[in-house]
Amino acid sequence: KINANNTWDVALIDVFHNMTLLREGDSINFQKASCTLDGCVKIYTSRVDSFASETGRLLSGLSDANRTSSLGT
Structure with a gap:
């Protein structure tokens, strides 16, 4: 399953051109x-999110x- 935690580790987009x-x-x-294209779209969407x-x-x-530095001065 593709989620925000693993979306950058999935290489499907990188090999789709092959x-x-x-x-x-x-x-x-x-x-x-x-x-495969559907999977790439899901990965790309997850990466954008x-x-x-x-x-x-x-x-x-x-x-x-x-804000913290402004309050301190």
């Missing part, structure tokens, strides 16, 4: 390609640090 994985003989297995969450935490931490 079409030889989706070939069966001389043709492409479009069902396999569709499922993870990045947004981490950025929000960073901004919150910077804001708190700025």
